[in-house]
Amino acid sequence: MKINKKRLLTIIFVSVLLLSLFAIGCKNKNGEEVIKGVLYKINVCDEQLDVLLGSSCVLDVEYNKVAGVNLQFSSENNEIATIDEYGIITAHSVGETNIKVTYGNKTAQCLVRVYVDDYKPILFLPQVQQDSVNVFKDSSLNLNGKVLFAGNTYDDVSIEYTLSDKTVGTIVDGVFTALKVGKTTVTAQATWRGMAGETMYKEFSIAVISDVQLYVNDGQSGRLLMYTQEDEPVSFKVGGTDNDIAIDKEQIIVDFVMGENLLSFDKTAQTLKSKGISGEAKILLSYTDRDGEFYETLISVSIRPTIREYGETVTGFSAIDGNVVIGKAFAEILGSPVVEAYDKNGEALEVKNGNVYGIETSSTGKTCTTITICSRSIGYTINLEGYTRIIDEASDLSIFGVYNSTAAKFGDAQYQDGYYVLGNNIDASNYVHPATGNHLGGTNAVGLYGCLGKQKIGLTGTFDGNGYTIHNLSLTRYGLFGFVLGGTIKNVGFENVLFVGPNTGWDGGGQTTFAQYIAGGTLENVYVHAEKLSLNPNLQALLLCDTHATIMTNCMFVLDEDVSLRSNMTGSYGSLGSMWGYYGYPNKGSDAYANVYVISPTPISYVPNTSANGDNSYTVDAENRLLDDGSKNRVRKGVIRYDSFEDMRNNKNYFSDDQLPKNGYFTFYNDYWDMSSGIPVWKTLKDKTGKWESNNENYENFPEGWI
Secondary structure (H helix, E strand, C coil), X not given: CCXXXXXXXXXXXXXXXXXXXXXXXXXXXXXXXXCCCCCCCEEECCCEEEEECCCEEECCEEECCCCCCCCEEEXXXXXXXXXXXXXEEEECCCEEEEEEEEECCEEEEEEEEEECCCCCCEEECCCCCCCEEEEECCCEEECCXXXXXXXXXXXXXXXXXXXXXXXXXEEECCEEEECCCEEEEEEEEEEXXXXXXXXXXXXXXXXXXXXXXXXXXXXXXXXXXXXXXXXXXXXXXXXXXXXXXXXXXXXCEEEEEECCCCEEEECCCCEEEECCCCEEEEEEEEEEXXXXXXXXXXXXXXXXXXXXXXXXXXXXXXXXXXXXXXXXXXXXXXXXXCCEEECCCCCEEEEECCEEECCCCCCCCCEEEEEEEECCCEEEEEEEEEECEEEXXXXXXXXXXXXXXXXXXCCCCCEECCEEEECCCEECCCCEECCCCCCCCCCCCCCHHHHCCCCCCEECCEEECCCCEEECCEECCCCCCEEEECCEEEEEEEECCEECCCCCCHHXXXXXXXXXXXXXXXXXXXXXXXXXXXXXXXXXXXXXXXEECCEEEEEEEEECCCHHHCCCCCCCCECEECCECCCCCCCCCXXXXXXXXXXXXXXXXXXXXXXXXXXXXXXXXXXXCCCCCCCCCCEECCEEEECCHHHHHHCXXXXXXXXXXXXXXHHHCCCCEECCCCCCEEHHHHHHHCCCCCXXXXXXXXXXXXX
């Protein structure tokens, strides 16, 4: 059979075409090809999702992957929630909506519920941080806000504004424009994604102010500094701006609020001139704008005394007294009392009743410093020389002592650590120095060795007599200073010291010239004389009760009384001496004495009723005195004692005749002693003593009161 090849080819082509059309099928509604014969599978993992308002999540879908076919997403209500091409759901408002997913010829859906839980939206106005806001006239303020919700910030907020006074300003598109000076209350009620409430409400005030600036000298300073003696008037050019427009100076009123007695104002020249008096002035600048609003600015003016250099050094300053002795001529230059003062570093010093206090002084000598003192009209920088205290009369001595009412405890006791000098000889006949401390025994008491290196108490500075003498000083208990810890006593004489404390009981004990204890101290060129000690048997001594680590040079102590003749030395603690009133801690080796002389028939320390080393009578004496038992153990090395001045001149009782050393009087050739008689005589008393030319004179024959 013969086959028609042309017909056969046609049949084959048609068959292939039909098979292709059958295999391809049709497209879905999204325009994607739906291939017949392919099985599509799709599943939404969560049939329901709860999404917090404003947040997002991903819709989890399971499906079989077919090349060229994509998932398609849609939301029934885009106002509730939307879903993008990647399956990300975003919650926009509270409510429910179905999310549909299409894949090929298959669909699935998920119910999305948008919630707020306990979160509340909060209205936030970035430009309004307080309850009241100031806005310059003709300017604006942006009141557009945001919403804070669940830790995020959103801009899609709707706000309605109301103004209590619409003449003050307007609000357009959330921007307030100031129209005139005044004040208005603004309320802002916001809604966001269907939510409102009290957290979406704000109320605040806007004060519209005018930008007016008033000033002097182009606004360089709100405070001016002037001096009492200016060579030329000081510029005081007033000016100002009203919303950046210059104000005519004629519109600015100048008034004195205070200080019109200090300054004068020249309106034409726009200058201030001092009237020569220091002080503080306040000048008010005022201006009224075109709307009748009143503005004012206060300008402070300090008028300081003109400071000049004082050519001479001012001497004799006593810091405690605060009296800068500047002389009548200088006082006339000042024109009025001192009202302020400054130290060399510019720090203010205290001025009270014309005196200057608080100047730091040296504890070792004269203080040389510079201060500035000012009256109301002028000031001077002065080179000042002085001391902590210059003592001119007996009552000035009252600053010395410990002064606490009970035991002299470290934390309570006073001390004097400056440099104190006598300004002249003093007759203290009408002065009784108060007790400088009560009984010092017991808990927390100040003991001799406990004092060392621990605390300041009593005299820790220097008492310098300048060669002068204090006459007839009456002392009660523990002497002039109470304690001398590291302090120095020098260049001073005490004539006819009187001990006037109680004659019985322990409270009368400890009657001495200087202190109960001197520890780590120095005595140099010191002269003391008393006719007799107190009648109280407890710890009486011409000098002090005890010393430790103390240096004495060029000292002379004179006690007329022979205490061995007393009949009242019966107490177990009775102790008297021409120097010490206690055991004296002999042989400690801690004190250093050179050219120290005692003129008295009384040993330097005499304790007749206290046992020591088997002796019922405990006596400490000078280096040149043999004790009754021949012992040299209890002596003060460096101290020489004579019964009388005649013995001193003749150099008697000094070991033995063939061992007489030469006295070291050469150290007394200084400004404080007279050596014309061959032995040291306190210089200020020379006229009373004569020259002692006769070797036959004895101490009892000298004129009364020679020392």
